[in-house]
Amino acid sequence: MTKARFPMRRFTSLLFGLVVSASVSAAGGHEGLAPANTQVANKAMLQRGAAMYMNYCAGCHSLKYLRYSRMAEDLGLTEEQVMENLAFSDTAKFGETINAAMTPKDGAAFFGKAPPDLSLSARSRGVDWVYNYLKSFYVDPTSATGWNNTILANASMPHVLWELQGSQSAHYGEAKEAGASPAVESLELTTPGLLSPAEYDAAVRDLVTFLEYAAEPAILQRQAIGVWVLLYLALFTLIAWLLKQEYWKDVH
C-alpha cells in the first residue's frame, strides 16, 4: 500500500505565507516614502498625537469614525481630561464624533477645496504618505497659501505646523518639459522652527500614530485578538499533527 502523506510542509508554508503577507499589507509599504514607524499600541504616543490633532488639525478636518467617549476609553483618559483639554469646541458632547470647526462648504470657499475627513486619508493614502506629506511643505510665493508640497503638488492646505518645523525652501532642477515649471530636487530648512528636525519627526510620528488609530478605533482590540487567533491556530496545528501520528502508528 502506498502511503498517503499529509502535505504538512506545504500547509505550514502556506500558513507562514499568509501571516507574512498580512503583516506586509498592514504596514502599507509605499515606494520612496520614509517609513512613519507608527506604534498604535503606545498610549503615550496616542495621547500626544491626539493633543497635536486637536490643536492643529481639528479646525478644518473631521474624524468621523471616532467619538470622544471612545477616545477617552482607548487612550486611558477620563471624561474631564478629554472634554477640558481635547474637545475642540465648548458645544462638543462626550458621545459625539469629532467634527471639524469648519463646515466642508466653508472650507471649500476658503481653500478652493474642502478639507477631507482625515480618517479616510490615513487609510486611503496610508500612514507613510501622511507622515511624508506633513514633512514636505516648502515656501512657494506663487501659490495662494504661500506654501507648496512635494508629496501633494499645489496642495490647497497651508503648512499649519510651520511654527514647529520652521520653513523649508526648495532647490529646483531642470523642468521635465519645455514650458513646464522646474521640478523640485530637494528641500532645505532655511528658517528653524521651535522643534529640532528630530523632534519634529517625532511629533509628526505621534500625530500619524493617532490618525492611524482614529481611522479604525477597533484596531487595538483587533490586534490583541489577532495574537490569540494565531496562538489558537498554532496549537490546533500541533494537535492535528499529533492525531495524525497516532492514526498512522499501526499502518507502517
Ligand code: HEC
Ligand atoms: C486651515 C485648514 C486646514 C488645517 C488646519 C489642516 N488642514 Fe489638512 N487640508 C486642508 C485642505 C483644504 C486640504 C485639501 C488639500 C488639497 O487636496 O489640495 C487638506 C488636505 C490634507 C491631507 C491630504 C488628504 C488627502 O487624502 O488628499 C492631509 C493628510 C491633511 N490635510 C492632514 C492634516 C493634518 C494632519 C493637519 C493638522 C496638523 C491638517 N491637515 C490641518 C486644510 C487644512
